[in-house]
Amino acid sequence: MNEFELISTLTRDLPRNESVVAGPGDDCAVLDFGLPEKLLLFKTDAIVEGIHFAKDTPPEKIGRKALARCLSDIAAMAGTPQAAVITLGLPKKFDTVYVEKIYDGLNALARKYGVAIVGGETTTNPERIFISVALLGTVARGRQVLRSGAKTGDAIFVTGELGGSLLEKHLDFDPRIAEAQWLAEHFPIHSMIDLSDGLAGDLRHVLARSGVGADILKSAVPVSRSAKLQVQKNPSKPAFAAALTDGEDFELLFTVASGDAVALLDAWKKKFPKLKLSCVGKIVTGSEITLRDKTGSQKLNAHGYVHFA
């Protein structure tokens, strides 16, 4: 059983109450606590030494990444992050200065985005450090963007460039908070997700929740410089495959009615001239992802991977 199958099993019959607007299965939970103009967003995520960061990763970047991942999920709902609590798992012997530097990185990013760090716990995890962050945000009532709203005919957009994040970007990425808020404020965005598992995998989450399929134009996928550099290390994975299946891009993928696509792209270029926005394909009926180029089309398999001849 893989991670997604396990989560699907565990979330089948979870306790709910009247505050739940959207439970598991989206980037954040959406809760209605009775605020007149706002809904709450609630998210948790953890990073573990040896899995999400290395023993020699600069500690400031570890703390930064732990929070940035949650911020990216708040962005994917078009929300505003507000307050976080941190649980730190530490070996029995730890270097205090190293732990303080983890917090320095986390705090600096929190200050940048106006997030209060309002609590923390430490516990023992003998073999390796972990950092679990829970983040609370808000979104204007009715302006939350879920994964489930994609409609046949929608244009599919992605921000930035994809692939090769592990070379560098996974420790330095900027969560797309301002961009997502601007999008939701100016255009009727149908669905949105942040790219943590790779374009192919995350697009599939949107398709599954929305009951639709997608056609992706291969030449339109923005392949990052890192994805191209990575080919030198690992020639068996072409740069395009990296752009499709590498995780931790933390860019936004969203869909919008095709009639809004050109106006959105024009307005984006004026508002965010330094951040690429690419229309990579469209939503179609069905449930598959089809890759198209001049020579024809091929279907992506269930796990987001495809055989590249």
Place this chain on the structure above:
Amino acid sequence: MNEFELISTLTRDLPRNESVVAGPGDDCAVLDFGLPEKLLLFKTDAIVEGIHFAKDTPPEKIGRKALARCLSDIAAMAGTPQAAVITLGLPKKFDTVYVEKIYDGLNALARKYGVAIVGGETTTNPERIFISVALLGTVARGRQVLRSGAKTGDAIFVTGELGGSLLEKHLDFDPRIAEAQWLAEHFPIHSMIDLSDGLAGDLRHVLARSGVGADILKSAVPVSRSAKLQVQKNPSKPAFAAALTDGEDFELLFTVASGDAVALLDAWKKKFPKLKLSCVGKIVTGSEITLRDKTGSQKLNAHGYVHFA
């Protein structure tokens, strides 16, 4: 550097924003998101295999404990728990049925207290399972009870019986949600904390935040049957020492003006006849904890332990 010194270092200069009513240093953070009649409570906690539960602990009880610990912190603020998100760290190979049973125990307790489980993540932690819970609650505006409100002359109460929790109770305890809400509704409770580190250690947190000391009457401390049984296993730790310093009792400690003490005790006996409530001493000036009995008095040392002759 121990856990408390580390937390004190890390929380010295954390990012804040205008929503923070009470940040780190209490049982929960208290946040004002603009709800007319309520404040939010926010808490995180994690339990780790081999530290907080054993390899052979029934998995339902592991899940139960993970949530119950956070519920106890909401209780200590006189709050109502509302919604939780869960992060599960799992070795690469895990037993799906075992993980489902962890969730069964967690879900059953959540249902009992009306808590929605609104999201979760799984991640890899190669050597051992951990479960990190973040819990969101509410409290009537102005009715939150902090650690910092103890006043000279206050009577100090504890619920239940103390010590020896690891024999059994740490897996089965009932968070004192209803009791704490009733207390805050009917009496001006000055300060409250849940007993997770032992009476001596947790009382010291209240004293430090309130700038006061305490006199404890040894004969009034409710020593549990488990604490007495434990002496047979470990004769070097008398039952009274266990009641004072064992962790994970998850009872409430609170202080109230001495003039309210008798009325409170009478009303409690009618409302909660099955749950013992003990007045164990009083708040005094200074910063020390003094233990008193017929023969005299002795001071507890800084770490909550005392030499028992």
